[in-house]
Amino acid sequence: MDTQLDFLHLRRLGINTHQEPVVYMRQDCQVAISEGFYAHSRVEVHCADQSVIATLVLVCSELLSHEEAGLSEAAWHRLGCPADGEQARFHHARPVESMSFVRGKLYGQRFNDESAKAIIEDIKAGHYSDIQLSAFVTACAGDRLDLDETIAITRAMVSSGQRFDWSSDKVLDKHCVGGLPGNRTTPIVVAIVAANGLLMPKTSSRAITSPAGTADTMESMTTVTMTFEHMRDVVEQEGGCLAWGGSVSLSPTDDIVIRVERALDLDSEGQLVASVISKKVAAGSKQVLIDIPVGPTAKVRSQSMAQTLKQLLEKTGAALGLDVRTIITDGNQPIGRGIGPALEARDILQVLRNDGHAPQDLREKSLQLAGIMLEMGEKAAVGQGYALAQRTLLDGRAMDKFKAICLAQGGFMEPPVAEFTHCIHAQHSGVVAYFNNRFIARLASLAGAPNAKAAGIELHVTLGDEVEAGAPLFTLHAEAPGELAYALDFLDGHTDVIRIEEQMV
Known part of the structure; x- marks a missing residue:
């Protein structure tokens, strides 16, 4: 039964804890004492008709009064942005039952459809603390996930978010597994493919530890934060988009898991494959081309690693109804001249504008990838895709389509220049x-x-x-x-x- 001992008044502290909701309260306040809270307790917070599970940080200073609880930015947003002073109720969060599957995996048990679904649903609901997420990432690290486990996690990740259906049997997508600076081919490829009448609903990630993700680069030229409905409208109008995947709730657990993987500097082949394939399925894609750069200082460092990843991507894609093709490319050096959002955007625009100063390696790789995709979409015969891609670039249709996509997403601007x-x-x-x-x-x-x-x-x-x-x-x-x-x-x-x-x- 609730009593006044359960309540504190909320205060937004403006602390960025990234995706982990955190609540702060004095260790000697009435709620902390009556509930028996300790540092890093998992606490369920209720305010009006909203609730969030957050990690507790106890305060030993005058930062908060005995009647206040502070909210990190993540917790504040998850609670629906309450006004300062609103009353909230606090209880211990229930134990996360799916953690038993994570512990089992650490001791050698395999994930199945049931356990994968339970884990992914709890991660999406915010039930896992960063410590618990770290245990899950560790359990999946390296090559600890076999093909069946990877497929199970991928299916669970797809079902955890929204999903597009474009009512077409030709919906294309591309992805690079990363690890190579620059290499910003995606915006050029989307422009060429969409200019030829094919659908390419491209969602991309932001950088976590790298200098730029495709979403960061595009954000220096247009709006990338879009609703599900806005993205659908842009694709229906222009045939393609270049959106930030985190804004449209496609495979929403993916960004959470990636954040912890990067912080721990742990890679998992299976989790990488689940991340890529789940987002492609959720975007409504049917044909997918995946770029695997190989080099001594790239993410994939050997041909044998590339072949293993290739098989895992293609087989997992097939299990979820995708036609996945992979291309192993040179990862010995960066692609393009620019590394960083605006500098990469400048390279992209130089290629699309047929500027004589455009980086030729970026131009050639983009044409190569776009050519393969035009063949996959049956807009060109086998062996003729590159020529069609080249014509589309040279006659200006690719630049026109790129600008039209940007305008549909919210406007076009030239990238900024550093001082x-x-x-x-x-x-x-x-x-x-x-x-x-x-x-x-x-x-x-x-x-x-x-x-x-x-x-x-x-x-x-x-x-x-x-x-x-x-x-x-x-x-x-x-x-x-x-x-x-x-x-x-x-x-x-x-x-x-x-x-x-x-x-x-």
């Missing part, structure tokens, strides 16, 4: 022999990308280029002098970002 730059030069003459993709991505992030849209790295060389001592290798871009200095501090002592080797006589 602060610093060029790094070659220390000696020789040939560009090596790019450390991970270091380059890290450096662009330290310069402020993706939160600072204009920040990142502009490359001036590619593998095999001959350079003289003092020649420009790359330029750091930043929106604030402090971020530029931070990136330069990291660079000091890291001399192997781009390796210059002496030419053999």
